[in-house]
Amino acid sequence: MLAICALLIGSFVAAVISGSAGFGGALLLLPLLNQAVGVTLAVPLLTIAQLVGNLSRVAFGWREIRWRPVLLFLAPALPAAALGAWWFTALPKALTVRCLGAAILLFVILKLRGLNFRPSPQLLICGGAVVGLLSGLVGSAGLIGAAIFLSLDLPPVAYVASEATTAVAMHLVKWAVYQRVIVLDGAFWSLAAGMSVAMVAGTWVGKRLIETLSVARFRLLVAGLLAVTAVQMLWMG
Template sequence: MLELLILFVAAFSAAAISGAAGFGGALLLLPLHVKTVGVTHAVPLLTIAQLIGNLSRAGFGFSQIHWKPVVLFLLGAIPLSILGALSFIQLPKDLVMRAIGAVILIFVALKYFDVLKLKGSSILLVMGGGVVGFLSGLVGSAGPLGAAIFLSIGLPPVAYIASEATTALVMHGVKTVVYQKYIVLDRELWFLAALMGSDDAGNVVGQASH
């Protein structure tokens, strides 16, 4: 019960950050998930929670979604997210844990040194989508990179959040199908993911009303 409360509070805090910036919440939650439910279930848990949270973001900004960059991004993201999810299933979990730690440190360093500034193009969207998809499938999230790619094409704030959330929604949906095929996801995990995802969705609703 205490673990559930901790995850719920952590999800609410991470959702507030993610809702304001459009990314970041998943990376904040990932180490806590690994410690609480183990690495095998941490990534699927995070994936389902993000699926729900990004559904709310995409829904509230649906009319402002820019579909061309979304489709270009998903051309690379969908097949590589499948490959990343399959790699997560097949690789030794201690290696996956090291990969998770490395990705978090890399993104923190990139953010700190303000390196994630990209020049928008169709090639960047397709290739960047592939990189984001693979990392998302392998370690659960690559939100800062996906956000940087969509920021590079100069979308207005709501359009940026909704468009990036739409790509994340599709990726997490694909990954959930793959994980569910190879990993036993019991009712408790689905309930916890739904609870955490509703935290995120609630934050989006609250921000939209202001």
């Protein structure tokens, strides 16, 4: 019961962080999930929680979605996400944990260095392949995907809805793989539902907090937490 409460609180906090800092929430939630339910269930649970959050963003900005870049991005991203999800289920779990840690540390470094891209169809295609593979393997590659869509200089609603559309599609593909090779019982679904509700609430709070907090300092704090977590995962496996 204590572990479930910790996951619900962690989901809420992760959503607050994502809603106010713009990144980091899902990756901070991964180590907590790993400790509570094990790495085998951690990534599928995170996938469900992220799917719910991104679906709400798609619904909010449906009319503003830019379908051409979305389709270019998804063409390689979907098969790459399926491959990454299959690798996740096949790799030794200690190696998977270290992959999670390495991915978190990489995303922190890229963020602190100011991740920027020049827009092009080639960027969307190559970036889609990389993001899809990492998303399937380690659960989240949102920082890279966000940077790619930010480079397109879309209006805010179009950017959010378009990037969320790609995330929803990848999460659905990953989920199709996970449920075929991982046994998911009623307890899993109950926990997934609770986490989803907590993340929706946390996202709303995060949007309110961003109006009062120093975003730059908050992002630096989140980056520091991510870096410490990544090093611990790499070291301990």
